[in-house]
Amino acid sequence: MRKAEIYRNGDLAGILTETDRRTYEFRYTSEYRNDNSKPAISLTLPKDQPVFISDCLFPFFFNMLSEGTNRSIQSRQLRIDENDYFGLLLATAQFDTIGAITVKPVQ
Numbered sequence: 001m002r003k004a005e006i007y008r009n010g011d012l013a014g015i016l017t018e019t020d021r022r023t024y025e026f027r028y029t030s031e032y033r034n035d036n037s038k039p040a041i042s043l044t045l046p047k048d049q050p051v052f053i054s055d056c057l058f059p060f061f062f063n064m065l066s067e068g069t070n071r072s073i074q075s076r077q078l079r080i081d082e083n084d085y086f087g088l089l090l091a092t093a094q095f096d097t098i099g100a101i102t103v104k105p106v107q
Helices: 030-034 067-078 083-092
Strands: 002-008 012-021 023-028 053-054 100-106
Touching: 012 030, 012 053, 023 030, 067 083, 083 100
Parallel strands: none
Antiparallel strands: 002 012, 002 100, 012 023, 023 053
16 A cells, blocks of 8 residues: 655645555545635545545546656656556655645655
């Protein structure tokens, strides 16, 4: 099981969990979910639902990954399987991302 903290503009918004390569869960923190001044991290992950479960990496997070040649290069340099989307997300979405979302591995 692998986990990541999901931050929006530096505020902890939730936890993304990969229980196995076929099951993913995103859960908002209660503090973030109950703060009406903070928006949902995505239109596809609204705050009115506390937990989301999927049989693939949520498209919102998948779309944060590089594509094509860039993904191949990242995979080789980081020594991560090119099809390990969660691993690539953990390795590449910690600091310099497009948008307000960052992903930090939970140790």
